Amino acid sequence: MKRFLNKLFVFTIILVFFIISTGSFKYYTLVIGVIVSAITTYLFESSIVKKTLRLYDVLKLLYLFKYIVYFVKAEIHAHLELVEIILFNKPIKPAIVAVPYHVESDYGVTLIALTVTNTPGTIVLNIDTNSKLMYIHWINASTFNPDEARLIITSGFEKLVEKIFG
Amino acid sequence: MSELNLVFYGIGLGLIAIGSFFEVVGAIGVLKLPSFFLRLHALTVSCIGGSILPLLGVAILAIGLEEMGSQRLFITAICLISVFIILILAPSGSHSLARAAYNSNTAPKQPLEYDALSRGVNKD
Structure with a gap:
């Protein structure tokens, strides 16, 4: 998968925002959150992060x-x-x-x-x-x-x- | 209430108190300073000191309230995210206000000692 780290980065941020703003940690909301953030990541990842991230960037x-x-x-x-x-x-x-x-x-x-x-x-x-x-x-x-x-x-x-x- | 929670409670209340002080200072500044651009600076004081410090205070205070169960962590996280959003949106707003007022000459610029922007710059 191309630019896997980029996708993982954007996906995690959106999922965390979703969980915090719904305020619940149940199975049902988690599934919806994963689906929504996967779609959003697929659509907007290339326009949010331009350059390819590497594992080394965690030091930043x-x-x-x-x-x-x-x-x-x-x-x-x-x-x-x-x-x-x-x-x-x-x-x-x-x-x-x-x-x-x-x-x-x-x-x-x-x-x-x-x-x-x-x-x-x-x-x-x-x-x-x-x-x-x-x-x-x-x-x-x-x-x-x-x-x-x-x-x-x-x-x-x-x-x-x-x-x-x- | 255990001792650690008492410490969180105290720090939270202290931050809220300091925040209300900056809020009052910002309000006095908006009324007192002479021109529009100077009033924007007072507005920044009441944005950072007056709304971000109390939000952080509420976040810390919510950690200390143990009887609320796991919901207090959500309050903390929502406060932190609000801080993040305000830190992005508030300067964008005051920047666009200042730029619009400068380019359209609606607000008087005096008192102003030196203007580097007025000498032949494209304003877009």
């Missing part, structure tokens, strides 16, 4: 864990800064800065953009795929230079995302 879950830890740290830092701005009237300096990115895959760019928008204080306004630039609205900009802004905002995430999605 470690980097995903590291990514979550880094994300939580960045969240705490940004939340404290926003609380200072809102409650204690810390002076702000809003700006839209251009930040270059070097990730190739679509999933990687999406993950970086979602993370940057999820962090309070930075919102991705626009992405230019030709020149590989993100335009970020920054509530308290310490620099307007693209490379320095990249060091502060995205470079830490980008290193880990490159290892996860390539």
Whole structure:
């Protein structure tokens, strides 16, 4: 069977979602769940995961864990800064800065953009795929230079995302 | 109630309390900050700190309630999946709001100290 690991990966995720959202573990629901997720996997697997997975890719879950830890740290830092701005009237300096990115895959760019928008204080306004630039609205900009802004905002995430999605 | 369950209960209640604090901060920020784009930042605070932290709190609190039987694990899993979905959907929403407001010039951009997007970029 071609791309067996891909199919197994997508199938397991859909089945787990099904079991959790129905909230029961009986024989009847399990059979329906297996049938539904097999059909969904057969139809949509090739459009969800583009490249062929190998067994070695399980190691990337470690980097995903590291990514979550880094994300939580960045969240705490940004939340404290926003609380200072809102409650204690810390002076702000809003700006839209251009930040270059070097990730190739679509999933990687999406993950970086979602993370940057999820962090309070930075919102991705626009992405230019030709020149590989993100335009970020920054509530308290310490620099307007693209490379320095990249060091502060995205470079830490980008290193880990490159290892996860390539 | 055993001691381990008491610990879960305490951590869950603590996370919910911190979450409600961030919710109030986000609400004050939406009312207080001067322009649309700045208010979006306050909205992110009440999304991450105000809805994801309490969801995680409920997930941990449900593990500690032993008298609920095996259904508590489903509550935990549903909370974790909601966290995952909110983490994907909320930034997509605020990104498209911000981009639409910028490109259509509906919201005033001031105060803004520097604008890298206004110099000759194709906006699609």
